Amino acid sequence: MRDATEVLLGFARLLRHAGVDASPERVQTFLEATDEVDVTVPQEVYWAGRLTLCGEPDDLPTYDRAFAAYFGEDPPEHAGRTRPSTPRTTYLLQADGEQAEGEETGSEQVTTASSTEVLRHRDVTQLSAAERAELRRLLTLVWPIAPTRVSRRLRRAHRGQVDVARTVRRMLRTGGEVAVLAHRTQGRKPRRLVLLVDVSGSMRPYADALLRFAHAAVRRRPASTEVFTVGTRLTRVSHELQLRDPDQALAASAEAIPDWSGGTRLGEALKAFLDRWGQRGTARQAIVVVFSDGWERGDATLLGEQMGRLSRLARRVIWVNPHKGRVGFAPLTAGMVAALPHVDEFVAGHSLAALEELVEAIRQR
Amino acid sequence: MTESPKAESPKELTAALADTGYLADEGLATAAWLAYRLRRPLFLEGDAGVGKTSLAEAVATVLGAHLTRLQCYEGLDASQALYDWDFPRQLLHVRAIEAAASVSGEQVDADELEASLYDRKFLIARPLLQAIERAPSVLLVDEVDRADDEFEAFLLEVLSESAISVPELGRIEAAHPPVVVLTSNRTREVHDALKRRCLYHWVEHPSYEREVAILRARLPDVTERLAEQVAQATRRLRELELVKPPGVAEAIDWAGALHALGARELHPDLAAVTLGAVLKYREDGDRVKEYSLGALIGVPE
Numbered sequence: 001m002r003d004a005t006e007v008l009l010g011f012a013r014l015l016r017h018a019g020v021d022a023s024p025e026r027v028q029t030f031l032e033a034t035d036e037v038d039v040t041v042p043q044e045v046y047w048a049g050r051l052t053l054c055g056e057p058d059d060l061p062t063y064d065r066a067f068a069a070y071f072g073e074d075p076p077e078h079a080g081r082t083r084p085s086t087p088r089t090t091y092l093l094q095a096d097g098e099q100a101e102g103e104e105t106g107s108e109q110v111t112t113a114s115s116t117e118v119l120r121h122r123d124v125t126q127l128s129a130a131e132r133a134e135l136r137r138l139l140t141l142v143w144p145i146a147p148t149r150v151s152r153r154l155r156r157a158h159r160g161q162v163d164v165a166r167t168v169r170r171m172l173r174t175g176g177e178v179a180v181l182a183h184r185t186q187g188r189k190p191r192r193l194v195l196l197v198d199v200s201g202s203m204r205p206y207a208d209a210l211l212r213f214a215h216a217a218v219r220r221r222p223a224s225t226e227v228f229t230v231g232t233r234l235t236r237v238s239h240e241l242q243l244r245d246p247d248q249a250l251a252a253s254a255e256a257i258p259d260w261s262g263g264t265r266l267g268e269a270l271k272a273f274l275d276r277w278g279q280r281g282t283a284r285q286a287i288v289v290v291f292s293d294g295w296e297r298g299d300a301t302l303l304g305e306q307m308g309r310l311s312r313l314a315r316r317v318i319w320v321n322p323h324k325g326r327v328g329f330a331p332l333t334a335g336m337v338a339a340l341p342h343v344d345e346f347v348a349g350h351s352l353a354a355l356e357e358l359v360e361a362i363r364q365r
Numbered sequence: 366m367t368e369s370p371k372a373e374s375p376k377e378l379t380a381a382l383a384d385t386g387y388l389a390d391e392g393l394a395t396a397a398w399l400a401y402r403l404r405r406p407l408f409l410e411g412d413a414g415v416g417k418t419s420l421a422e423a424v425a426t427v428l429g430a431h432l433t434r435l436q437c438y439e440g441l442d443a444s445q446a447l448y449d450w451d452f453p454r455q456l457l458h459v460r461a462i463e464a465a466a467s468v469s470g471e472q473v474d475a476d477e478l479e480a481s482l483y484d485r486k487f488l489i490a491r492p493l494l495q496a497i498e499r500a501p502s503v504l505l506v507d508e509v510d511r512a513d514d515e516f517e518a519f520l521l522e523v524l525s526e527s528a529i530s531v532p533e534l535g536r537i538e539a540a541h542p543p544v545v546v547l548t549s550n551r552t553r554e555v556h557d558a559l560k561r562r563c564l565y566h567w568v569e570h571p572s573y574e575r576e577v578a579i580l581r582a583r584l585p586d587v588t589e590r591l592a593e594q595v596a597q598a599t600r601r602l603r604e605l606e607l608v609k610p611p612g613v614a615e616a617i618d619w620a621g622a623l624h625a626l627g628a629r630e631l632h633p634d635l636a637a638v639t640l641g642a643v644l645k646y647r648e649d650g651d652r653v654k655e656y657s658l659g660a661l662i663g664v665p666e
Contacts, residue, residue, distance in 0.1 A: 025561050029405060033564075036402045037375070037395070044375070047395040051564040055557070057410065060567060076391060152440030168452035172459065172482065223514065239554075279608065281511070281552030305648070309608070 008034055008045075011070045015053055018062050022053045042073040120353040123325065125205040136212060138352055140246055144217040144359045146224065146287045148188035160185030190224045191315065193217060193362065194283055196273065198266065198292035199257055200231040206322045206350070208250070210291045213355055215241045215249050226282055229257050230269035230292070234276070266292060266335055267302030274309050287362055288314040291349060293321050294335030304338030311342040318361055319343040325350035372398060372427065386582050387416070387423035388575055396566040397424055406524050406545035408560060411568030413550060414612015420568075421505035421546040428544065430501040435492035437512035443519055447529055448494045455482045483533035493523050500541040509559075510549040517556050524562055571613060573600055579613060580620050587624045594631040595620045598662045599643065605656060607649040618642045633658040 012027045022030075030052040037044035046067055054063050064075045119131055119138075127135060156163070166182035195214045199207050214227045218241040226238045240252035274283065288310060296303050311317050319339060323329050325348035331340060340346065345361050348354040372378040378401075379394040389397065397420060400407035409417040425432035435446060459478065466473045488494075496504035506520065523529055527542035547563065549555055571579060573596055580592040599616040611619075619642040628635050636658045644650050653661060 021557075023561060029403065029564070032403050033399050036399060043391065044395070047375075047392055048399065050392070051396050051399055051566055055560045055565050057567050152438070153442060165450070165452050168456050171456060172452075275608070277552075280550050309648075 004034075004039060005031065008049075011049065011066070012053060014070050015063065015066050018066050020053060020059045020062055020066075021055055026053050026055075042071060043076045045071070046073075046075055120356075121351050123322075123350045124209040124352070125350075135209065135352060136246065139209065139212040139355070140216060142213060142216050142355060142359055143220055144193070144213065144362050145220050146191040146193040147363055149191045149285070151187045151189040153187050153189075154184040155187040157183050157185040159183050190221050192282070192286035193221065193225045194278075194286050194288045194314075195225070195227045196270070196288065196290045196292075197227065197229050198231065198290075199229045200295070202293055202295045203291070203322070206291075209355070210320075210349065211237075211241075211250055211253060212246055213349075213358075215246050218242055218249075219244070226277070227253075228273055228277075229253070230266060230273070231257075232265055232269070233258065234269045234272040236277075265298075266294070266296050267300065267304075267306055270303065270306040270310065274306060274313070278310065278313055283310060283313040285315045286313075287316050287318070289318045289320060289358070289362065290339075290343075291320045291322075292335075293323050294319075294331070294333045294339055296333070296335030296338075300334040300338040303335050304342070307339045307342035311344075316344045316364075317342065318345045318347060318358070320347055320349035320358060322348060322350040322354075324348035325354055372401060374398070378427070381427045382423050383582075385423045385426045387419060388571070388579050388582060389420065389423075390569075390571065390575060392566060393420065393568060396564055400546070400564055401428070401544050403564070404527075404542050404544075406547055406563040408547045408549065408555075408563035408565050409568055410549050410551055410565075412570065412610060412612060414614040415568045415570055416613050417546075417548040417568055418505065418507055421503055421548075424544060424546070425503035428501055428503065430503045430544070431499045432503045432505060433492050433496040433499070433543075434505045434507060436507045437509050437516065439511060439513055441512045441516050444491070446491050446493050446516065447519065447523070448491055448531060449489045450483075450533075451487045451489050455487050458482060458487070485534065488531065488534065493520075494529055494537065496543045496545075497523070497527065497529055497537060497539040500539060500543075502543040504543045504545045506545065506547045508550060509547045510551060510553045510555055514556065517559050521556075521559050521562065524559075570603060570610075573597065576600070576613065576616060580617060583617050584620055584624060587620050588629045590630045591623060591628060592620060594662055595623065598631065598636070601661050602643065602653065605652060607644070607652065608646045609644070609649060611643045615643045615645075631662050633662065636662055 008031060009027065012022045012030060015022045030049055033048040033052050034045065037048045039045055049067065050060070050063055054060060067073070067075055119127070119134060122131070124132075124135060154161075154163075156166070160183045163182040163184040166184070167180075170180065170182060171177060195217060197207070197210050197214060203210075211229075214237075218225045218227060218238060222242050226236070227241055229235045229237055235257050237253040237256055240256050241249045243249035243252055277283065294303075307317070321331070321336065324331075324346065331337065331346070347358050347361055349358055372381060375391070375395045375398040378398045379389055379391075382389050382394065382397075396407055396409075399405070401424070409420070411417055421434075422432060424430075459482065462473060462478060462481075490498060493504070496502045509517070509520070512520075524545060526538075528536050528538040530536050570576075576596040576599065577589075577592050580587060580596060581589065584592070595616055599611050599619070603610045619639060622639045622642040623631065623635060626635065626639070637654075640650055640653065644653065
């Protein structure tokens with residue numbers, strides 16, 4: 001018979017291995033909680049652990065499995081609308097025929113002004129390895145930031161409403177003599193920027209450049225930028241893209257994205273975004289950028305409906321379609337036709353120059 | 366806090382909550398009980414209308430404690446959440462003393478005057494300070510995800526110390542740490558440091574039996590048949606992938622509306638005219654009408 005604490009600690013260890021953030025502090029609370037419940041009743045141990053060791057809905061299915069495996073007891077019946085955990089697959093982001101590492105050559109420098117100019121207008125899928133490296137370097141220099149909005153918080157100013165508290169404080173200092181009036185006015189905050197990047201098969205050639213663009217945006221304004229990839233399912237990669245180094249950030253998000261190059265179910269992914277994030281506040285009064293060619297498998301009605309919802313929530317919706325830069329392009333795919341009525345701006349994003357135009361579009365008030 | 370005789374175990378707390386009209390399931394009752402016993406803040410997440418906020422109200426009733434509510438919003442700052450000095454009153458105080466001195470011809474001691482300005486009576490207590498000064502109390506920090514990072518930082522300080530430091534006055538400590546309930550709708554990821562201090566619970570929609578019981582407890586005059594039908598229909602609505610799935614609050618509103626119309630049971634015509642109590646989006650109403658109201662409430666149209 002092992003000592004109870006050891007058994008409980010073993011369980012916490014198992015959870016950590018399963019990917020739940022059961023930090024020492026949480027484990028300590030877990031032990032305190034088991035002192036308060038009847039440890040001979042499996043249900044009570046279940047709740048004591050779940051309440052103290054888990055930190056978000058995604059932890060719950062993992063916890064249930066770990067509990068069943070470790071204690072050999074089924075979790076108590078609760079109406080589990082728990083989400084299935086997503087299988088993780090790892091891909092390295094690279095275009096075909098390119099080595100991932102160690103191929104960086106210093107000999108093929110593409111840095112003359114004229115060649116940079118040519119590079120800026122070339123479609124990102126038509127570049128040689130050296131040009132691609134140069135493009136990646138240039139992409140770290142773009143500044144996609146959303147315009148500011150009026151914030152609720154007031155700050156000191158030279159005019160505006162009288163700041164009674166500060167004025168009186170000044171007067172207190174001078175024993176109540178009427179001093180200079182202090183003013184305050186409304187401050188400004190960056191508006192939220194939401195990027196939805198389509199990583200399905202037809203968008204694959206552009207995914208690397210677009211995610212690097214997204215990385216630049218997250219690095220500029222980490223607190224007010226959200227990035228999601230849409231393909232067959234929706235994945236939030238804002239957190240992964242916060243890493244300073246673009247290559248590391250991309251590798252981390254590649255690991256998080258389970259549906260590279262699958263088919264597109266854009267309407268469904270968009271609905272998932274709006275239900276889980278957008279409606280609750282992420283898209284409200286935000287600048288939302290959708291990177292997609294609108295290649296929707298099946299019926300585009302859902303996509304149209306969801307784009308309508310999005311346009312009613314967001315401040316502005318910008319649609320970026322890399323094919324728009326091609327000669328003779330017309331937005332004829334069913335998805336594009338359904339989406340365009342709800343889009344404020346429709347731009348191309350096939351080259352560095354086009355992405356710079358997009359930066360301008362994002363910055364507009 | 367004094368040991369409440371009503372909550373010796375999760376089961377007793379469940380019973381005590383039920384007496385106030387709040388029917389908690391095992392998980393939620395255990396969560397509330399541990400929060401009370403371990404003095405840990407309870408962090409509740411879940412869909413809108415599953416009863417996160419009303420739990421705090423019910424717990425306050427059970428403990429006979431005062432409920433202090435802090436509704437979060439973007440830009441909420443320390444002077445609105447912790448405390449603020451009542452400057453105009455301080456100024457009047459200075460003037461009054463000066464006036465009195467000039468009449469009596471006494472000298473006013475500047476240091477003494479300044480010290481008298483920063484007295485507790487000139488401090489305006491905002492919700493967090495109120496919760497700490499009043500014992501026993503339950504502090505509800507509602508929709509913490511709507512506040513910003515700066516707010517989380519000083520909330521963390523208050524929660525871990527159960528005390529507030531006012532530079533001019535010193536530390537104000539809670540005689541008994543308040544029971545703290547935080548709610549979030551996940552519009553933003555709340556900082557890990559804050560979550561780690563808390564017990565975490567994801568609140569589900571109630572089971573069918575529980576929902577019927579909640580309706581009966583909240584609306585004693587509603588017929589059992591009507592309560593069952595409303596609970597059943599609400600469950601079906603939650604499966605329809607609506608923009609805004611109805612919560613318990615909506616089910617209670619709906620049953621109340623039907624009861625006000627004198628209904629003893631639900632039928633499609635009644636459902637059609639009262640859908641506005643449960644569905645808050647036009648698209649949802651359209652979707653349900655496509656699906657057929659008869660199927661929704663389980664009677665042929």
